[in-house]
Amino acid sequence: MHVLHVVGARPNFMKAAPVLRALAQHPHVRQTLVHTGQHYDAAMSDVFFQQLEMPAPDCNLGVGSGSHAQQTAAIMTAFEPVLLDRAPELVLVYGDVNSTVAAAMVCSKLNVRVGHVEAGLRSRDRRMPEEINRLLTDQLSDLLFTPSSDGDENLLREGIDAAKIHRVGNVMIDTLVRLLAHAEARFPNDLLPNDASSSYALVTLHRPSNVDDLPWLRELLEVLGRLSAQLTVVFPVHPRTRQRLESLGFIAESPRLRLLEPLPYLEFLALQRRAAMVITDSGGIQEETTFLGVPCLTVRENTERPITITHGTNQLVGRDLNRLQTAAEKILKRNSEESRQGCAVPLWDGHAAERIADVIARKA
Numbered sequence: 001m002h003v004l005h006v007v008g009a010r011p012n013f014m015k016a017a018p019v020l021r022a023l024a025q026h027p028h029v030r031q032t033l034v035h036t037g038q039h040y041d042a043a044m045s046d047v048f049f050q051q052l053e054m055p056a057p058d059c060n061l062g063v064g065s066g067s068h069a070q071q072t073a074a075i076m077t078a079f080e081p082v083l084l085d086r087a088p089e090l091v092l093v094y095g096d097v098n099s100t101v102a103a104a105m106v107c108s109k110l111n112v113r114v115g116h117v118e119a120g121l122r123s124r125d126r127r128m129p130e131e132i133n134r135l136l137t138d139q140l141s142d143l144l145f146t147p148s149s150d151g152d153e154n155l156l157r158e159g160i161d162a163a164k165i166h167r168v169g170n171v172m173i174d175t176l177v178r179l180l181a182h183a184e185a186r187f188p189n190d191l192l193p194n195d196a197s198s199s200y201a202l203v204t205l206h207r208p209s210n211v212d213d214l215p216w217l218r219e220l221l222e223v224l225g226r227l228s229a230q231l232t233v234v235f236p237v238h239p240r241t242r243q244r245l246e247s248l249g250f251i252a253e254s255p256r257l258r259l260l261e262p263l264p265y266l267e268f269l270a271l272q273r274r275a276a277m278v279i280t281d282s283g284g285i286q287e288e289t290t291f292l293g294v295p296c297l298t299v300r301e302n303t304e305r306p307i308t309i310t311h312g313t314n315q316l317v318g319r320d321l322n323r324l325q326t327a328a329e330k331i332l333k334r335n336s337e338e339s340r341q342g343c344a345v346p347l348w349d350g351h352a353a354e355r356i357a358d359v360i361a362r363k364a
């Protein structure tokens, strides 16, 4: 059986890596890896392939950046001939990025079966481009691999046949479990001021809703500046956010607000593990902090990962900066690393990709 994986953007890589490894244990499965080139910087892509020990892509479509329509169309146009040439029996797509939906659309028009890893997540907010990508990809998929029971429920509500749904757990956590010990050894001491390694907040912000709204971004940065009076704030900056900070002419005034380049997987995981708190708008980081038991404040009004609230450490602070500041202060008061409890989400156990490989192998 020939399985073709499509990846394109940073959060895809840690999801595909364990599935590639698990399928490699099945001798009758042949694999091809296609990178769309949606993310192309070394810091957003190459370093992840190295650290996650992924095979080099068999093919890179090199599509790069653009508007949603341009990027999605470019991926579809470049992927179609590759799909026809390679002729896999199954294409696996990951998460909710433009590469995911573009590849799924090409496959469904050419009657090639699609498996969606991380199916069923819903924020119910159609202003989010990722929500559109999730809805469409799930409708087009033949195998839907969900991370948690809310995923199954969402899919059933949308009329997806129960026989297509496989609850396997969280592949991103597979990668975390495999690499956490390596990450500990990569703690980036050199990036932190001397007093910081004991207590710091880790920040990531890249969603259009936070960073494309410049007045709002400026207010968010002011809150981070105030927080840095109490503890070091470490902020690896996504390229989109970097552009917006440049538009604002932003320069961090406090030496304890540390703006960094995007970090590799291991260094970022090490920082997450020891952070006093994480402030983010990322999807995956809500899950990783839940697994690690690290308090997480999510600067969004909704989440497609409600299990991180009900079973984990995540709190939505919405678009309310007072709430963000109060929640951060509350965490600081009660925080002690020793009292942290790790994840209690069923099937987030490091073996999700093996379950995916078993489903695929059974169908081969």
Ligand code: UD1
Binding pocket: 009, 010, 011, 038, 039, 040, 041, 044, 045, 065, 066, 096, 097, 098, 099, 129, 130, 206, 238, 239, 240
């Ligand atoms: C994409 C995903 C988002 C995911 C995020 C993780 C979609 C719709 N969004 O958002 O779900 O959470 O990746 O990072 O697919 N850029 C670079 N170098 C790169 C990549 C991007 O400089 O390697 C810059 C480009 O100027 C680009 C901007 O970042 O215009 C945004 O990149 P894009 O791929 O459009 O979306 P992300 O914001 O990264």
